Amino acid sequence: MGWETWVIATLARTLAYGTPLLLGTLGEIYAERSGVLNLGVEGMMIMGAFSAFAVASTTGNPWLGILAAALVGGAFSLVHAFACITLKANQVVSGLSLTMLGLGLSGVLGRGWEGKPLPVPLGEITVPGLSAIPILGPVLFQGQNLLVYLTLLLVPLLWFVLYRTRTGITIRSVGENPGTADSLGVNVARVRYLCVLVGGMLAGVAGGYLTVAYRPSWTEGMTAGMGWIVIALTIFAFWNPAMGLVGAYLFAALYHLSFRLQPWVAPELLRAMPYAFAILALVLVARGTLHKRMGAPAALGLPYTRGEE
């Protein structure tokens, strides 16, 4: 294999694998920016993955599958929102139970769907003309699907909303200092509900991407910890969508490069590497000891009750 083919193959697979990570990370960034930690990403993702597969198989339309994934992911996240925002329950435990629920429910519901290939995966696109550009052409404009491009478009959009619009200021203020936001007339609970919902829908779509585009089939527990890697990437990205892009694709690249070590390292150890990378990535961006991490929303994880701080 020539070096050119090698680079193209690695980059193309990086783009394909990084996309669901990026989708999930973008969603979690919004939820956490509003002050709600959602550790249920893994559960929402796997439910999205299963719903997308089931709906796409039944209707024969992969986009309906993606839509179903967004709706199911969103519905799941609302359970977390209700527990954490309305009932002011512990966000860590609520997120964990969401993950258990999602993994369990998708396993129960998905029993009859196991091992069947999806007849209608998301179509691959080749952009005429652009795909002829050396290296970048085959990576970016050949064999990728529309969801990859939509995800890439989402990054500047979500960045712009967060940093350059009133809505973004409101979201960030709710995550930094809900008391002040409340006194200025912001409906803290509503902002948080919406941000968690956005996070849930994106996590759902990330899962849907796995079963409808990345590997068009359904296996129980197929997210295999991706949802947790998303949470690590959110910290790695300092809660910034643009950094989320860098983190997700960097991680995906490392993930694929590690498999190039196959002739020398046992496959089981290679499969452990992404998880070790995730810890390593956090070590690299760690600042200080027990003090607040740089960039973390100040009110992250804290329920808000008016007049009580």
Add this chain to the structure above:
Amino acid sequence: MKGLLPFKVERRAVPSGGMVLLVSLLAIVAALAVAAGLFQAYGVSPVRAYGLIVRGALGSPLGLAETVRRATPLLLCGVGLTIAFRALFWNIGAEGQLLLGAVAATGVGLFSGLPDALLLPAMFLAGFLAGAAWGLVPAILKAKLGLNDVITTLMMNYVAMYLVEWLIHGPWKGTQMRGFAYTDKLPDVARLSFIPGTRTPWLTLALGLALAFVAYILVTRTRQGFEIRVVGENPDAARFAGINQVKTILLVMLVSGGLAGLAGVGEIAGVHGMLRSSGQISMGYGYTAIIVAWLARRNPLAVIATSLFFGVIMAGGDVIKSSLGLPFQLINVFNGLILFFLIGSEVLMRYRVSWSGRRR
């Protein structure tokens, strides 16, 4: 509002013990009710399913022994988790710490060449240390670098899982059973004896019960226990009071990881007699123990009851799986539901309803 209603609802700082018990039971009942809907959806009468679970797990001496066998690792892991959770260290990694304990026990049992009398004690020691070491990594990363404990402990679970896979497929693959990814069988002297007439090891059970008492004394009666709670509830106050937070975090994870490691030793020496795939060794004990500890409201003594409850669920789950053909994952759904209702209902405990005539 005063005087309009015959009772009044007030916020209260510390919920009463009775209220905690009542709300916990309500949460369990609510989870059972939703799960009943799931059984119905599968065309199985919920009454029949619950009847089978209770009869299967508690109705016969063998069923009871099976329940206790499942409850033992939950007890060991759960007691450790109550201590970690008291310091608000989110140890989601009991699963990996258990697996490391299993790995260490297998390694010592198969390859150490120690004299027979020393073999089991050495396995327990090695299991404790390996689990503790696996738990100390995230503890150090949090104490020194401020790394998120949920993520690091969880990632370490996956690393532990693949470490086990590697060992049983690679360097430790047994020669006794060809074609299977197992290690060789441990020698008989490295096995735990059973409660007579059952396949349930008694030593790990006794150890779990004893450690539950020790942990209870530690957290309620000692200065160390007090410091753990202050670090968890109010880190600023802990700093002000001169409590060494780094030391406290390391201590709770030494204990929490070590106890999970002991659970792993129990599974190897008491149940399986060899190292095999992580799904067979643990079946999610480390994750279920999180609910066990939370349901016990982080009280190590209460873990005895809650681990037994989940032992019933797991042993009963096996019964409905084999006799009704229901998927085992229903257990995970049920676990998730219980945890949800548990934290959702905590809001109830923050209030007190009292009749306005009487004042307490």
